[in-house]
Amino acid sequence: MVRQKGEFQIRWRTDLPYKWxxxxxxxxxxxxxKKRKIMGSKCPKCGKMYMPPRGVCAxxxxxxxxxxxxxxxxxxILEGFTVVNYPFVDxxxxxxxxxxxxxxxxxxxxxxxxxxxFCDETDHNKFxxxxxxxxxxxxxxxxxxxxxxxxxxxxxxxIPFIKLLKDxxx
Amino acid sequence: xxxxxxxxxxxxxxxYKHTAGAYVEKFLTEIGKNRKIMxxxxxxxxxxxxxxxxxxxxxxxxxEEWVEVGNQGTVKGFTVITHKTDVMPLEPPFAYGIIxxxxxxxxxxxxxxxxxxxxxxxxxxxxASFYAKPRKRILDIEYFKxx
Amino acid sequence: MDHFEGINFSELWTGIDACGFYLKPIVKIxxxxxxxxxxxxxxxxxxxxxxxxxxxxxxWEKLNEGGATTGIITAFDPVWERPSLAGALGPLALMxxxxxxxxxxxxxxxxxxxxxxxxxxxxxxxxxxxxQMPNITTDxxxxxxxxxxxxxxxxCCPQSxxxxxxxxxxxxxxxKITDNPAWFKGVSTAHYYTFGTDEKMYNLxxxxxxxxxxxxxxxxxxxxKDLDVAEIYEPTSWAELAWCEALGFCDFGQxxxxxxxxxxxxxxELPVNPSGGVLSTNPIGATALVRFAEAAIQVMGRGGKRxxxxxEVAMGMGxxxxxxxxxxxxxxxxxxxx
Ligand SMILES: [Zn+2]
Ligand SMILES: [Zn+2]
Numbered sequence: 001m002v003r004q005k006g007e008f009q010i011r012w013r014t015d016l017p018y019k020w021x022x023x024x025x026x027x028x029x030x031x032x033x034k035k036r037k038i039m040g041s042k043c044p045k046c047g048k049m050y051m052p053p054r055g056v057c058a059x060x061x062x063x064x065x066x067x068x069x070x071x072x073x074x075x076x077i078l079e080g081f082t083v084v085n086y087p088f089v090d091x092x093x094x095x096x097x098x099x100x101x102x103x104x105x106x107x108x109x110x111x112x113x114x115x116x117x118f119c120d121e122t123d124h125n126k127f128x129x130x131x132x133x134x135x136x137x138x139x140x141x142x143x144x145x146x147x148x149x150x151x152x153x154x155x156x157x158x159i160p161f162i163k164l165l166k167d168x169x170x
Numbered sequence: 171x172x173x174x175x176x177x178x179x180x181x182x183x184x185x186y187k188h189t190a191g192a193y194v195e196k197f198l199t200e201i202g203k204n205r206k207i208m209x210x211x212x213x214x215x216x217x218x219x220x221x222x223x224x225x226x227x228x229x230x231x232x233x234e235e236w237v238e239v240g241n242q243g244t245v246k247g248f249t250v251i252t253h254k255t256d257v258m259p260l261e262p263p264f265a266y267g268i269i270x271x272x273x274x275x276x277x278x279x280x281x282x283x284x285x286x287x288x289x290x291x292x293x294x295x296x297x298a299s300f301y302a303k304p305r306k307r308i309l310d311i312e313y314f315k316x317x
Numbered sequence: 318m319d320h321f322e323g324i325n326f327s328e329l330w331t332g333i334d335a336c337g338f339y340l341k342p343i344v345k346i347x348x349x350x351x352x353x354x355x356x357x358x359x360x361x362x363x364x365x366x367x368x369x370x371x372x373x374x375x376x377w378e379k380l381n382e383g384g385a386t387t388g389i390i391t392a393f394d395p396v397w398e399r400p401s402l403a404g405a406l407g408p409l410a411l412m413x414x415x416x417x418x419x420x421x422x423x424x425x426x427x428x429x430x431x432x433x434x435x436x437x438x439x440x441x442x443x444x445x446x447x448x449q450m451p452n453i454t455t456d457x458x459x460x461x462x463x464x465x466x467x468x469x470x471x472x473c474c475p476q477s478x479x480x481x482x483x484x485x486x487x488x489x490x491x492x493k494i495t496d497n498p499a500w501f502k503g504v505s506t507a508h509y510y511t512f513g514t515d516e517k518m519y520n521l522x523x524x525x526x527x528x529x530x531x532x533x534x535x536x537x538x539x540x541x542k543d544l545d546v547a548e549i550y551e552p553t554s555w556a557e558l559a560w561c562e563a564l565g566f567c568d569f570g571q572x573x574x575x576x577x578x579x580x581x582x583x584x585x586e587l588p589v590n591p592s593g594g595v596l597s598t599n600p601i602g603a604t605a606l607v608r609f610a611e612a613a614i615q616v617m618g619r620g621g622k623r624x625x626x627x628x629e630v631a632m633g634m635g636x637x638x639x640x641x642x643x644x645x646x647x648x649x650x651x652x653x654x655x
Binding site: 007008009010011012013014015016017018019020021022027030031089091092093094154 | 175176177178179180181182183184185186187188189190191192194195256257306307
Binding site for chain 3: 020026054080081084085088089091103113117
């Protein structure tokens with residue numbers, strides 16, 4: 001694995017644009033998100049509530065449609081956390097992903113699946129599994145915050161991260 | 171519903187390295203320094219392979235005899251690119267040709283600097299035009315021009 | 318794999334330039350981390366089905382040429398997962414964190430470091446292992462840089478360059494090649510759903526599903542007793558804790574005890590990862606095939622300094638993709654296990 005000195009290498013950058021059809025349920029999700037609603041999809045057979053919403057329940061192989069979508073709480077429970085503290089190129093931008101950043105798995109109230117997302121806390125001592133968390137919308141941030149936007153646009157940046165709730169907010 | 175909402179537009183943007191090996195390095199160095207296009211000859215089937223590879227794909231023999239092929243060649247087929255996408259090496263229109271260099275036994279695909287399909291035909295002769303400041307890339311042969 | 322090196326026709330380069338298979342059938346298989354075990358299982362299918370007499374299976378990776386984390390992100394859902402995903406280590410850190418909170422942070426951290434010391438000590442007996450750290454200690458591991466809490470630098474696998482080739486043959490052809498082949502007893506695969514977080518996954522449910530299936534088929538009641546060696550796919554030290562529990566080597570939360578008792582050490586009842594494991598070498602497209610190959614090497618008695626004595630039955634494991642598991646069990650005797 002040690003590189004031989006003077007070994008001839010070509011360097012290049014792949015930069016491919018792509019389009020990704022997100023599906024009817026995700027379209028509905030983002031429409032509702034603009035109204036500050038977080039929607040999951042519920043399997044009509046087993047009742048499992050999926051977040052993110054998707055078209056098929058894997059357990060039952062039953063189709064879910066936009067009619068099976070229902071609103072979830074913007075609050076939930078912290079199930080796991082880490083603080084990403086290593087450098088890497090983010091293929092979404094081609095630049096280094098800024099680090100360290102908090103990265104959590106949580107379960108929104110009403111959902112049966114889990115959500116992985118950014119968290120604004122970067123000290124691993126501040127997290128406690130089982131504590132309450134809350135989705136943050138971009139228009140609720142201070143105006144000088146890098147993720148602030150004056151209004152919701154119905155895209156993934158509407159929820160820039162999830163925050164830890166302090167004890168009294170339970 | 172607008173197309174915008176149904177489709178997520180993203181990019182995959184990743185830097186890469188590729189260890190091209192000693193044969194490619196020699197090939198590109200000869201082009202850059204000496205304006206020579208070099209191939210290798212199979213000791214078993216005597217085919218001359220350009221760009222050079224270490225192993226003859228038919229005989230599985232190691233090829234070590236370097237031979238110069240001509241800077242001129244014959245077009246065996248061509249197409250003219252007129253539509254534009256985000257990932258083109260050049261501004262269209264331009265042509266791609268399958269070119270058999272004089273003395274080679276395989277073809278290479280490269281750019282032909284002639285975008286009028288009427289002026290292109292199979293069997294026509296072309297000559298390599300070299301990039302002024304070589305960078306050890308295959309585009310150090312900038313393009314082939316009709317003779 | 319395509320997205321790690323940014324190339325697409327690699328099957329021709331490996332198949333023709335490196336192997337001389339001009340005009341022979343060549344198939345590329347890429348299933349992420351499980352690529353090597355998918356290759357290993359498809360090699361078995363090709364022979365067992367009678368379609369081919371002899372097959373060569375090759376796995377490879379050159380992670381120096383791209384970046385594992387960057388490439389892995391491109392494999393996931395563009396809308397929901399790519400923006401925040403930090404390759405494999407971020408989710409593996411979340412899983413370790415859940416494991417620690419369930420079974421005790423201090424004890425789990427120490428056990429994880431013990432795994433690193435065990436595997437990297439084994440690697441010192443394997444000339445093909447990437448990381449050679451014969452004098453590694455738990456203190457050294459536990460004081461290395463925090464990469465993604467609770468994972469420290471030495472809790473993580475390296476990014477390696479490497480390849481692995483395995484020859485498969487049917488009964489007649491095998492006799493011509495060697496007097497001492499490793500025989501396939503069975504394979505098992507469990508793939509999960511698209512989104513990795515539908516379950517918490519810290520205890521790798523697919524490993525439980527796949528292993529129960531193959532144990533039942535082969536009549537294995539207690540894997541620690543019935544297997545002689547296991548090569549598992551542990552991208553992190555914590556993964557070995559959780560994966561071995563999922564494979565039924567002990568109850569959930571009990572792998573630390575297995576380590577304390579020396580069961581999975583080279584001299585124990587079921588040595589785990591005599592090759593040094595993924596913690597010592599990780600060329601991703603080859604990694605799971607290396608696990609299968611090591612199982613074969615151990616059965617064939619060709620392990621040299623890392624040979625476990627008297628191996629009759631060995632298991633190899635692949636892990637990857639959306640937390641998938643693939644297993645093979647190999648034996649010395651061509652007759653069925655029981
Ligand atoms: Zn269902
Ligand atoms: Zn030849």
